[in-house]
Amino acid sequence: MMAVSFSAVRIQVEAMPTKPSIKSARWKLHTKTTMVVSFVVIAAFLVIAYFADLATTQLSDQRERDDAQGVATRIAATVEHHVKHQRQVTNSTAAALEPNWSDLKETISDTILTNHPELSQVRVFYLNQQQEWQETVRLPVEIGEAPANEVQASERRFPESRVINISNLKTARYINALAPAIVALDNGETQQIATVSVQLRFDESHSYATTLRSLLWPLMGLAILATTLSTFFLFRLLVYKPLDHLLLAMAKAEAGDLSTEVQALSNDEIGLLTTRFKHMLSRLREMSEQVKREQQRLEERVSEATSELAERNEQLEETNLRLFEMQRQLTQFERMAAAGQLAAQFAHEVGTPLNLISGHVQLLRARSTSDKVTNRLDVIAEQIERITKIVRSMLDSTRRPQPKFEVFDLNALVIQIIETIQPTLAARNVGLITAMAEPTLLVKADQDQIQQVFINLINNSLDAMPEGGNLTLTSRPEDATAIVELSDNGEGIAPDHLHHIFDPLFSTKREHGTGLGLTIVRQIVYEHGGDISVRSTIGQGTTFQIKLALQDSALERATPEGESEELLKITESALFSTRKN
Numbered sequence: 302m303m304a305v306s307f308s309a310v311r312i313q314v315e316a317m318p319t320k321p322s323i324k325s326a327r328w329k330l331h332t333k334t335t336m337v338v339s340f341v342v343i344a345a346f347l348v349i350a351y352f353a354d355l356a357t358t359q360l361s362d363q364r365e366r367d368d369a370q371g372v373a374t375r376i377a378a379t380v381e382h383h384v385k386h387q388r389q390v391t392n393s394t395a396a397a398l399e400p401n402w403s404d405l406k407e408t409i410s411d412t413i414l415t416n417h418p419e420l421s422q423v424r425v426f427y428l429n430q431q432q433e434w435q436e437t438v439r440l441p442v443e444i445g446e447a448p449a450n451e452v453q454a455s456e457r458r459f460p461e462s463r464v465i466n467i468s469n470l471k472t473a474r475y476i477n478a479l480a481p482a483i484v485a486l487d488n489g490e491t492q493q494i495a496t497v498s499v500q501l502r503f504d505e506s507h508s509y510a511t512t513l514r515s516l517l518w519p520l521m522g523l524a525i526l527a528t529t530l531s532t533f534f535l536f537r538l539l540v541y542k543p544l545d546h547l548l549l550a551m552a553k554a555e556a557g558d559l560s561t562e563v564q565a566l567s568n569d570e571i572g573l574l575t576t577r578f579k580h581m582l583s584r585l586r587e588m589s590e591q592v593k594r595e596q597q598r599l600e601e602r603v604s605e606a607t608s609e610l611a612e613r614n615e616q617l618e619e620t621n622l623r624l625f626e627m628q629r630q631l632t633q634f635e636r637m638a639a640a641g642q643l644a645a646q647f648a649h650e651v652g653t654p655l656n657l658i659s660g661h662v663q664l665l666r667a668r669s670t671s672d673k674v675t676n677r678l679d680v681i682a683e684q685i686e687r688i689t690k691i692v693r694s695m696l697d698s699t700r701r702p703q704p705k706f707e708v709f710d711l712n713a714l715v716i717q718i719i720e721t722i723q724p725t726l727a728a729r730n731v732g733l734i735t736a737m738a739e740p741t742l743l744v745k746a747d748q749d750q751i752q753q754v755f756i757n758l759i760n761n762s763l764d765a766m767p768e769g770g771n772l773t774l775t776s777r778p779e780d781a782t783a784i785v786e787l788s789d790n791g792e793g794i795a796p797d798h799l800h801h802i803f804d805p806l807f808s809t810k811r812e813h814g815t816g817l818g819l820t821i822v823r824q825i826v827y828e829h830g831g832d833i834s835v836r837s838t839i840g841q842g843t844t845f846q847i848k849l850a851l852q853d854s855a856l857e858r859a860t861p862e863g864e865s866e867e868l869l870k871i872t873e874s875a876l877f878s879t880r881k882n
Contacts, residue, residue, distance in 0.1 A: 334540075335533040342528045346521050353517060354510070361510035365476055369501045370462045372417055373480035377462075377497040379408055380425060380482040384494060399427065402437050409440060421475070422450050422500040425482075426457050428493065434458075437495075450477055450500040457496045474503045543571045547578060554582060617724060624721050627756055651692060659685050704747035704828055708852050711742040711751075711783050712776055718755050719774065730769030738776045742783040743852040746829045751849075754825050757818045758787050758845050765791030765843060782848050790842040799837060 383400035405425070414420055425438035434457045448468045456465060459479055466477035482495035505511060553561040561582065662685065666678040719733065726733055744751075762772055766789055773788040794802065803823045826833045830850055837843035 332533075334536050335529060338532045339525065339529045342525055346525060350517060350521055354514060357513045357517075358510045361513075365474065365501070365503050366464050366467075366478075368417075368419070369464055369476040369478035369499060370480065372413065372420055372501060373478040373497050373499045374462050376409060376413055376423060376425070376499060377480035377482040377495070379413070380405065380495050380497065381484060383408070384482070384484050399429075399437075406438055406440060409438070414440065417501070419501045419503055420499060421502040424450060424452065424498040426452065426496045426498070428458075428495065434496070448475055450498055452477075452479065452496070452498045458493060459496065460493065472505045474505060476501050476503070540571065543575065547571070547575050550578065550582075554585070560586070620721050621724060624725070627721070627752070651688070655685060655688060704750055704825075706745050706747060708743055708745050709748050711744050711785065711849065712737045713741070714748060714752060715755065715774060715776060715785065718752060718759070722756075722759060725763070726772065729763055729766070731763065731766060732769075732771045734771060734773040736773075736775040738778055742776055742778060744783055744849045745852050746849060747825075750825045751829070754822050754847065755785075755787070757822050761818065762787065762789035762791060762843070765789055765793070770842075778851065781851050783851050785847045785849075786844055787847075788842060788844040793839040793841055794835070794837040794843055795839060799835065802835065803833075 380400065383405050387400045409423055414423070423438065423440045424436060426434045427437040429435055448470060452465070456479060460481055462478065462480040464476060464478045466475075468475040468477075477498065477500050480497045480499075481493045482497060483491050483493050485491050550561050562579070659682070662678050662681050666675055666682070669675045669678060715737065716735075719735065723733070759772070766772075770790045774785070775788075776783065776785045778784070803819050823833055826847060826849075832848045834846045835843065836846075
């Protein structure tokens with residue numbers, strides 16, 4: 302079994318198509334991996350860029366708002382400084398003391414507007430002595446296309462710096478911010494004396510977000526390119542090259558070259574795979590050698606089996622000759638039995654008139670007074686005696702020989718018969734089922750006559766299964782009796798015929814039956830002190846059961862004589878009863 306399995310594996314391997322290397326693939330593994338990694342990196346960078354741009358925009362907006370508030374706060378601090386300076390010069394602590402607005406405008410122009418080019422307009426609202434807000438400073442007076450820097454009256458008195466308005470115009474962004482100018486009074490309290498309103502213009506192309514974007518996208522492209530190229534070359538060096546080396550070795554192995562050697566180029570998983578493949582090649586070489594040895598051994602066994610088969614064929618021919626001889630003997634026995642039956646019937650039919658003729662001859666001879674008549678009557682009596690001897694000779698020639706008892710194994714006899722008829726069963730598509738008792742069934746009987754019984758029953762079963770079927774033979778001991786049952790699943794026997802199948806000259810085979818086979822079977826079984834019975838069902842089959850005494854009780858049972866012998870005794874008694882009287 303191992304040799305056959307290895308051969309099948311070898312044949313399957315040789316039938317597989319040979320792949321030279323992974324270079325024949327349309328998309329190489331490192332190319333596909335690089336593409337996948339590139340797509341993942343690009344997707345990740347796009348997500349990062351989106352959120353980075355969003356954060357940058359927010360930071361840029363916040364920075365611009367902070368710048369606007371810072372500028373407004375610085376201008377408000379300048380106003381506070383001028384008010385404090387004016388108080389020191391005039392030595393006055395009046396809360397409504399106005400600063401020098403011309404100096405204040407000059408300071409704002411020189412320091413703040415110069416340092417903050419994005420500052421497009423500055424307005425200062427001063428709280429006069431009538432507690433009214435008046436615009437005291439506006440730089441420049443006209444702001445061109447910029448949106449108006451309007452400050453509501455409610456927004457002028459605001460205690461802290463804040464952004465009040467953000468406007469977008471074309472590519473510019475305008476932010477309006479307020480900041481209060483507060484001075485301390487002599488009583489320790491503070492008072493808001495002015496409100497500063499500023500408007501800053503931020504160009505979108507020069508904003509912090511735009512600057513960061515101009516740096517982010519090139520860097521991102523360089524990162525993607527570097528990642529893709531690094532993945533490509535590293536994967537080609539670390540994965541593709543070892544795999545290509547391994548696949549080349551596998552292609553050689555698939556082509557049948559198991560002597561190829563492959564070395565691991567690294568200590569990672571691919572190196573481990575290469576080492577395992579090397580061990581597998583070594584194992585395959587060993588298995589290949591073992592397959593060759595098994596094939597040689599199988600060829601030797603096939604040669605031995607061929608010789609044994611030739612011997613079995615000779616035995617089969619010999620067995621067929623024995624079967625033919627047994628069938629010929631069976632036919633001869635049936636003819637002899639038929640002749641004996643006819644002779645017995647003839648003797649019975651002739652015996653009655655002979656008795657009458659013999660009685661009348663004796664009566665005439667007793668009454669005769671003539672010597673001549675007496676002589677003639679003696680001649681008649683002699684002829685009657687001659688006819689009687691002829692009939693007796695005929696009965697003796699057709700009488701079955703007495704059984705020659707010997708001890709043998711009934712199971713062994715049945716097995717021998719099975720081996721003999723096996724070719725016949727196979728030719729007629731009949732399956733055989735056996736269940737023989739163990740260890741042996743020793744009986745004392747005539748082995749040839751018992752063999753004739755089984756062959757006759759088997760032939761009847763085969764005739765009952767013209768299309769094939771199953772034949773079952775079983776044996777078992779029961780008390781002091783050996784029981785053998787022969788069953789078939791053939792046509793069966795009709796109930797009105799079942800009670801006549803052992804009668805002489807009765808047959809259910811209309812074309813070729815003699816009606817003596819089962820009669821001879823029952824006669825042989827009875828002569829051995831046994832018993833035979835039959836049970837049958839139409840369409841289901843027939844079972845014959847034969848009982849023979851085992852060796853220990855074989856000699857204790859009576860041996861009744863056969864029907865032809867009883868008939869012979871009756872005939873002989875009828876023939877000579879008159880003469881004895």
